[in-house]
Structures are given as C-alpha cells and as structure tokens.
Amino acid sequence: MRIFKEVKKGENVRYAGEDVEKGEVVIKKGSILKSGHIGMLASLGFGRVKVFRKPKVAILATGDELVQIKQKLTPGKIRNSNSYSLYAQVLKAGALPILLGIARDNKKAIEDKIRQGLSADVLIVCGGVSVGDYDFVKDVLKGMGTQMKFWRVAMKPGKPLVFGLMRKVPVFGLPGNPVSGMVSFEQFVRPALLKMSGAGDIFRFRLPATAGDDFEKKKGLRYFLRVVLKNKEGRLYAFLTGPQGSGILKSMVLANGIMELPEDMEVIRAGETAEVTYLE
Secondary structure (H helix, E strand, O other): OOOOOOOOOOOOOOOOOOOOOOOOOOOOOOOOOOHHHHHHHHHOOOOOOOOOOOOEEEEEEEOOOEEOOOOOOOOOOEEOOHHHHHHHHHHHOOOEEEEEEEEOOOHHHHHHHHHHHOOOOEEEEEOOOOOOOOOOHHHHHHHOOOEEEEEOOOEEOOOOOEEEEEOOEEEEEEOOOHHHHHHHHHHHHHHHHHHHOOOOOOOOOEEEEEEOOOEEOOOOOEEEEEEEEEEEOOEEEEEEOOOOOOOOOHHHHHOOEEEEEOOOOOEEOOOOEEEEEEOO
16 A cells, blocks of 8 residues: 555544634524524534514405416406415515405405405505506505505506505505516515514625616616626626516516616616616
8 A cells, every 4th residue: 555645633633613613603693594504503402493483474466357377368357477476475585475365446355355464464465556447455555544654656667556554564555567566575575574584684685787788767767677697708797688568577587687777867878887686
C-alpha cells in the first residue's frame, strides 16, 4: 500500500460547537420554517416548538356569469377560475383557504355568503366591487357595518379594490378580472397574511432589471406588468409575457416577475431600468 497524501491532525473531525455556538440564536422569531430550520431543530433536540397559527381565509366569488369548473359553458357564462387561483395563492402564503362557492348578483345572496365567511380570520370577496349596475359587494359590506378603510387604488390592474374590517375580521374586496384579482392579492392580501402568521419579512424580493420591451402607460396609475426574467450575459432582463390585459391569465402562467412602473411615468423604453418583484 502506498500513501500519497498525509492526513493532518484534526482533519475530517467534527468538533462540538463548530456549527452552533453556546448562547447563539439559531432561528429568530418571525422566521418561516423551511427544511433547514426543521433539520436544525431536530439536531438540537427540539421535537416541538411554538409557532403562530395559520390564518383561515374564506374565499367568495360573485357573479351571475360564473359556473363551476366542471359545468358546460353556455353563452354569457365563464368558469369560476378566481376562487381556485386565490385558493392556491392563499396556500402559497402559508394560510388555510376555505371556499365559500359562488354568490349570485343579488344583495341577499351576497350577504348570506359573507356571513358564512365571518368565522374565518380573513374574508376575500372576488368580483362585484366596481361601479357596474350589478356590483353590490361594497354596498352590502357597508350595510353589514363594515368599517371601510379604502375603496379604489391608483393601480393597474386592480383599481376597484375594497378593504375594511367587519367584526375585527379583515375583508378584502378584489376585482373580478382574473389577473386583477391575483395582482391585488400579491400587493395587499399576501403581506397581510404573512403579518398575521408572525412572519418578520412580509414582502417579496425586489431587484432592478433592464426592460426588454417598450411599454406605454397612463399617467397617474401605478402599473404592475407581468414579465419573464432572463439572465443575458450577466445582465438581468425583464420581457413582457405578451398582452397585459386584466383577463389574460396566461400572463400569470408565464410570469416569474412583476415589473412596477410608478404613477408619474408614461413610457418605459427597452434598455431602461425598472424595479421588478421576483415571484418564485
């Protein structure tokens, strides 16, 4: 046998305290427990730890035009995609979603469903919050004694948005257009759920990126554009997913980022820099 390399004293020896020092804070309050945290807790002998309870979130869709996903479409009808998009977003935010189904466009039906949702920690009502003839949600909420905090936000998509408190339960009235609802959830509901869950960091990672396309916008509104982030020669670019209409769900399927354009901007040119929220 020939030995080609000498083994140094102490080599490949794991010493007590080299991973965690005595008195060191290993996991701070407000941390979201991931696989590494769980492994560390196990290695330190903690089989149980105190955590914040996951908030329960009731989700209600409204509209005479809505049908369940298995139903056959007839003229003037669309499938209820919003409930399921929001369900998935709530789960991803670490909360527990509860589907309330569909409320038709009459005040009593909406009120009855809202009362069912008040047993949850948060209520999300999707649709019926704009200014159409059959947009009753805001009026129903006010009639039920909701403390209205705001209605309508200078953003696109997502302008017709309602927030209030009913019996100390936060109530979010989100727009009915699918992309508007999902973007509004990202900006308002997700941070609130993380805060209620005890998380210390409630906002997603933001970073500057170079625009890959020209885009003109209306002054006075903050725009949230769905983009695909790509690394090209060491530089991060953000390319539009395609048409940015509030009903184009494919833009959310393709996007891994949301580019934010401020209210005073009217156009961004390819090659200019903008802030982008990294989705996943």
